[in-house]
Amino acid sequence: MPDKSARGGERRTQSHFRRSSFDKAGRFIGETLGTFGLPFFWPYASMRAVAELILNSADPVYRGHDIRYGDGKPVVLVPGHLGGDVTLAPLAIWLDAIGYRPVKAQVTINLDDRALDEPLVTALRDAARRIGRKTVMIAFDTGVRAAMRVAAIEGEHVSDLIAVGLSDHLPRVPADVRLHVIETSRKVAAAWRGDIHIVDGARTLLAVNPAVLKILSEILREIPITLLPAQQS
């Protein structure tokens, strides 16, 4: 005789798996629409982004003109939705050239920000211990959520979080971590209660937007060095 209770359990597992898959897919679609807007507008947004890239391509900020040199702070880069270490490579190269120590979050592609926590904690701890200072995190849209979660538990290794493009459902800002916000969407900016820098340009290109880079360099320059306790002694 077949075991009814075992079959029931199997059915429950299958249904749970189906539900969780639907949840994941739904969440992914929601994030994608939230980040990039409705698909109907994608061709227009893509053309606008290409035009913006071409127009900005000769901006002197990329060559470090009028940019104040850095103090070697470790800076962990957290990609936004569908971004990864590769999409943040130009920013990493630029930060390195202006005197910081950018660190990749070891994320191939950010499909779900909840999967970022573990690699982020590892990257953060490694960078802070290697350089002997608290790190700064620069996080993009949904990556901000992961950065805030990680900052809340890794306060001893993070001094500041720079959010470039906010997303919804943000966790509470950790008390001992300073938050700086750069945003392109005036709608989101209006809803934000803290200090915010507003820039023009496509949200998807914030990582290479010259106005964002200029603000990033100013914010980073003003952040004081915080040595880890082992270095202070």
Next chain:
Amino acid sequence: MTLRRAHVNGIQLAYEIRGSGPPLVLVMGYRLNSRAWPSEFITALARRFTLVLFDNRGTGMSDKPTSGYALANIAKDVCGLLDFLNVPRAHVLGYSMGGAVAQELACRYPERVHKLVLCATLCGGPRTVYAGPAVISVMRSLVGLSAHEAAERIATVTYAPAYLAQNRERVDEQMLREIAEPTPLHAADLQFQAFVDFDSSRALPDLRAPTLVLTGDQDRLIPPGNAKILAKLIPDSRLVILPGLAHRALWEATEECASLIVDFLVEAKKPQADEGKRQEARANAG
């Protein structure tokens, strides 16, 4: 050597006094402390001058704060040290980044500087002749290296290759002396940042102190073109470019450099910078 400590400009600065004669302050360069001066150089200068040797903030036995590394503020440290020692006026010699500090000192506190010696340094700003990418990469890739490894790496771009090959033992001895009290990474980073920010090109045409600009023609870190610019911008300056020497010219030809410096500092010539020369220097500054 026993260093004493003075409370100056909000920090404890380690210093030492050697020799006798008119006061001469020696300002050391990036990442190095006062133990790095070549001992024969110190001995030669101490015969004619009262040397004020000190560790820049962030190096040696001085405090290593996480702020205040702007070269103008380090010049304020030096000025405070002179106040502490009751020295109203002194000759000032600066090597590399120390040369930039010496310029800040002479421009901001002209009454405190008698004569100026600038060794292997630059004036900063848009006219700077930068080191090549390979040299910059060596200077910036020091994270994770031990003090000895970092010093070895830096030596490859600061000494002339021929000197390095023929004087390996001497260079190693020097290196061990320099890293006995290693400079922490944050202090080195902040010194580097301050050196990048430094720009005295607009202030130099008004410099009153007679100045000797000294460099080696093989200097890859601060190419000799910078010394030529300095000599153009400083109205009463003398330029000496020593052939075959690199950034560590003072170490590679200690006797020759010491003799040049002593001759310049003791000569009783009156300052030569008339208004015409100043105007020419201002025109050079653009």
